[in-house]
Amino acid sequence: xxxxxDGTGRGGGERRLHPVTPLRRAWxxxxxxxxxxxxxxxxxxxxxxxxxxxxxxxxxxxLVPAAAxxxxxSWWYTRYAVTDAELRIRxxxxxxxxxxxxxxxxxxxDVTRPLLGRLAGVAKLKLDVIxxxxxxxxxxLGEIEARALRAxxxxxxxxxxxxxxHRAGEAPARQLVRVPSGVLAASLxxxxxxxxxxxxxxxxxxxxxxxxxxxxPVLATAVPLVGxxxxxxxxxxxxxxxxxxSESPDGLRIDRGLLDRTxxxxxxxxxxxxxxxxxxLWRPLGWVRVELDVAGSSNSLLLPVAPRHxxxxxxxxxxxxVTVPADTELLRPPRRARWCLPxxxxxxxxxxxxxxxxxxxxxxxxxxxxxxxAKVQSVRLTQGPWQRVWQVAALRLDTxxxxxxxxxxxxxxxxxxxxxxxxxxxxxxxxxARQDGRTARNAGPxxxxxxxxxx
Amino acid sequence: MGRTSEDQPVWTxxxxxxxxxxxxxxxxxxxxxxxxxxxPLGVLLAPAWAACALLPVAAAVWGWxxxxxxxxxxRYAERADDLLxxxxxxxxxxxxxPYGRMQLVEVTSGPVERRFGLATVQLHTxxxxxxxxxxxxxxxxxxxxxxxLTRLGQARSAGL
Numbered sequence: 001x002x003x004x005x006d007g008t009g010r011g012g013g014e015r016r017l018h019p020v021t022p023l024r025r026a027w028x029x030x031x032x033x034x035x036x037x038x039x040x041x042x043x044x045x046x047x048x049x050x051x052x053x054x055x056x057x058x059x060x061x062x063l064v065p066a067a068a069x070x071x072x073x074s075w076w077y078t079r080y081a082v083t084d085a086e087l088r089i090r091x092x093x094x095x096x097x098x099x100x101x102x103x104x105x106x107x108x109x110d111v112t113r114p115l116l117g118r119l120a121g122v123a124k125l126k127l128d129v130i131x132x133x134x135x136x137x138x139x140x141l142g143e144i145e146a147r148a149l150r151a152x153x154x155x156x157x158x159x160x161x162x163x164x165x166h167r168a169g170e171a172p173a174r175q176l177v178r179v180p181s182g183v184l185a186a187s188l189x190x191x192x193x194x195x196x197x198x199x200x201x202x203x204x205x206x207x208x209x210x211x212x213x214x215x216x217p218v219l220a221t222a223v224p225l226v227g228x229x230x231x232x233x234x235x236x237x238x239x240x241x242x243x244x245x246s247e248s249p250d251g252l253r254i255d256r257g258l259l260d261r262t263x264x265x266x267x268x269x270x271x272x273x274x275x276x277x278x279x280x281l282w283r284p285l286g287w288v289r290v291e292l293d294v295a296g297s298s299n300s301l302l303l304p305v306a307p308r309h310x311x312x313x314x315x316x317x318x319x320x321x322v323t324v325p326a327d328t329e330l331l332r333p334p335r336r337a338r339w340c341l342p343x344x345x346x347x348x349x350x351x352x353x354x355x356x357x358x359x360x361x362x363x364x365x366x367x368x369x370x371x372x373x374a375k376v377q378s379v380r381l382t383q384g385p386w387q388r389v390w391q392v393a394a395l396r397l398d399t400x401x402x403x404x405x406x407x408x409x410x411x412x413x414x415x416x417x418x419x420x421x422x423x424x425x426x427x428x429x430x431x432x433a434r435q436d437g438r439t440a441r442n443a444g445p446x447x448x449x450x451x452x453x454x455x
Numbered sequence: 456m457g458r459t460s461e462d463q464p465v466w467t468x469x470x471x472x473x474x475x476x477x478x479x480x481x482x483x484x485x486x487x488x489x490x491x492x493x494x495p496l497g498v499l500l501a502p503a504w505a506a507c508a509l510l511p512v513a514a515a516v517w518g519w520x521x522x523x524x525x526x527x528x529x530r531y532a533e534r535a536d537d538l539l540x541x542x543x544x545x546x547x548x549x550x551x552x553p554y555g556r557m558q559l560v561e562v563t564s565g566p567v568e569r570r571f572g573l574a575t576v577q578l579h580t581x582x583x584x585x586x587x588x589x590x591x592x593x594x595x596x597x598x599x600x601x602x603x604l605t606r607l608g609q610a611r612s613a614g615l
Contacts, residue, residue: 295581377556377582381549388547398582416549423537423551427611430555 014079014090018122018140021078022071030064080138082152087127089136105130106157107270107297108251109150111263113143118261125149128297135298154250154265173248176317177303177310183287184240187305188233190281197232201225240304245314252317254302266302270294271318272375272401274302276311278366290314293401319372325351325358333409336390340409350395350407350418355429357397357422359407369405371397373422373429381419383412395419464532464539473591474526476571478519485515531589536611538578538604540587552587555611556580560604562597576600 037044048056073093080089087106089099107128117123122140129136141149188194205222212218241258252266277289288311290303302318303311312324330349337345347363357376360368376397383393393415395407410418493508524544532539537553559579568574574597578587592600 377580378550378552378585378587380551380586381547383547385545393547396584398580398584400581402583404582404584419549419551423553427536427553427555430553 013083014081014088016079017075017138018142018145019075020120020122021140022068022075024071024140030060082149082156087153089138099136101127101129101136103153103156106153107294108265108267108299109153110135110265110299111146111150113261113263115259123147127153128294128299130295150263150265151250154267157267158250173246173253175244175246176252177245177306177314179240179243179304179306181241183305184243185237187282187287187289188237190285191279192281194229194233197229198226201229240301243304245303247317252302252314254299264299266292266294266299266318268318268320270297272371272399273403273405274315274319274370276308276315276324276368276370278368280364283366292318293399293403295400297401315370319356319370321354322356322370322372323353324368324370325353327360330358330360333392334411337392337409339390340387340392345409348408350410352418352422352425357405357407359397359405361406361408371399371405373425374432375399376422376426379419379422379426381415388412395422397422464534466530466532466539466541469526469529469589469591470593470596471526472571472573472593474522476567476573476591477522477526480567481515481518481522485511485518526591529590533600533603538587540589548586550585550587552578552580552585553611554604554607557604557608560601560608562594562601564594564597574598576604578604 033044037048051059074091077093078089078091080087082088082103086103087099087101089101091097091099107130110126110128111123112126113123117140120140121143123143123146124137124139125141125146126135126137138146138149201222204225205218208218208221238258239260239262240256242256244253244255246253246255248265250265251268254262254264254266256262256264271292271294273293275291277291278287279289282288282305286308287305288303288308289301289305290311291300292302293300303314306314315324316322327349330351333345333348337348341348344361344363347361347366349358349360351358356370356372358368358370360366377400378398380396380398381393382396387393387409391412392409393412395410395415395418397405397407399405407415407418488511489508492511493505496507497505521544525542528544528547529540529542531541536555537551539549539551541547541549557578558581561577561579562574563577564574568591572594573591574594576589576592576597579585580587589600
């Protein structure tokens with residue numbers, strides 16, 4: 001079974017997942033039936049009432065062991081190994097699948113511990129790989145094993161030698177920010193959509209009552225509406241509860257979650273854009289949410305809520321050498337732009353510093369997007385007919401995380417100048433970053449890296 | 456890389472083949488539409504109704520002018536370190552792609568395009584939003600461009 005050429009010399013290469021793993025598959029048929037019953041109670045009741053309890057028991061007695069056998073077999077045939085250059089995951093009995101994941105293409109490794117998994121002492125490992133649409137995952141591993149594997153993968157992705165990576169163990173972390181639960185709860189309550197949903201869930205049933213005067217349709221709409229409004233907020237709270245951001249040589253660590261704990265890593269040097277988002281009601285308090293885009297990664301939240309003076313140093317750690325431009329440093333569009341975008345034209349702004357382009361938008365819900373020059377893939381200037389009448393144009397910066405940062409309503413002359421200058425800046429910044437990355441890689445693991453395996 | 460990239464771009468327009476192809480297709484479709492509209496109306500209602508066939512013809516005349524303007528608006532420039540593409544009449548767009556950011560250069564040529572001896576060069580960067588396409592090139596020019604861009608891209612490769 002073991003393929004030749006395992007370079008690790010660590011327990012002979014291939015390893016199996018934690019023996020708890022088959023259990024999660026054994027309950028799949030039950031979960032399907034329960035899910036169906038919850039989703040469509042009438043239909044389920046009608047169908048199930050036709051079956052006698054004996055038949056039901058018999059069906060379950062067949063289905064559950066079958067699922068259990070399937071779980072055990074798939075567990076038995078799932079193995080993974082870390083070799084010199086890649087992480088290899090083999091799965092499947094009939095349809096074999098071997099995923100070869102090149103270590104230097106690993107963007108981030110997340111460890112998640114669902115509630116039941118925490119009780120059983122197991123964790124799930126999710127890998128963000130460039131070019132892969134969805135995350136590859138290893139579920140489940142023992143908690144200690146998961147941490148060790150994550151440390152090893154991250155260190156190896158950062159360029160450490162195989163032996164050294166194993167010895168290095170988990171890189172030490174230093175706590176930067178911890179979001180207090182009270183602040184998090186308050187920040188969620190201060191979101192306009194939260195209240196809009198609640199208001200809708202109160203207004204719609206009342207209107208229905210006035211129209212129909214029948215309790216059933218009112219209940220049938222009120223319960224899902226209120227439930228949806230409450231659960232989405234509660235889920236956000238539970239997901240972001242106890243949000244801790246700490247710094248380690250592998251990058252920034254995010255530890256979060258109330259019931260399901262998740263441990264994410266933001267790799268330094270691979271962040272394409274950072275956004276400081278300020279919903280309307282947060283602005284008097286000076287709170288911001290920090291979002292980011294990493295190529296090939298779906299994690300997008302860095303800080304759910306923090307005062308701006310705390311968030312800015314965090315941004316400086318994700319994008320080294322970047323200072324967030326103050327609101328006064330942003331250039332506003334010319335006054336005539338109000339004919340293109342009434343009222344909202346005032347909120348637009350752009351600032352170009354040595355390292356980063358910052359573009360602001362949104363009158364009420366403010367967004368400040370930062371793109372380092374080195375991450376700009378292409379620059380575009382667009383101008384529609386109405387914009388040409390008023391001599392304004394939009395500057396668009398395309399980044400590798402499939403996000404385009406747009407500075408709207410710039411003076412046409414200024415925009416043309418910015419377009420030319422930005423092309424030069426992004427090219428030179430990129431060259432500098434590449435040289436930095438090279439020296440950093442020689443210096444040791446995890447400081448900054450670039451190039452995505454195009455060596 | 457001795458030259459600065461502040462050098463003025465030397466713009467290249469598209470060869471006339473693309474315009475010819477598009478206008479020919481336009482005339483073909485317009486003629487078909489005129490027949491499809493005019494003949495049934497003229498036969499079933501009254502001969503005067505056949506004048507409705509003038510509608511597609513008028514649209515085709517309008518399209519003829521539009522195609523010309525659109526074709527004239529397309530141009531590209533190879534500078535020392537980046538490629539410029541400018542296009543659009545009403546909705547103008549100018550794209551700058553540094554050679555170092557190119558991941559892939561694609562030359563495509565569909566059956567109709569091949570019939571007219573045309574090829575399309577498309578540049579891909581790590582950003583999907585990058586819309587750098589040069590249509591209607593002479594195949595030899597497309598290949599030259601592809602080879603040059605690939606060579607420059609390798610020399611200045613930077614990835615993400």
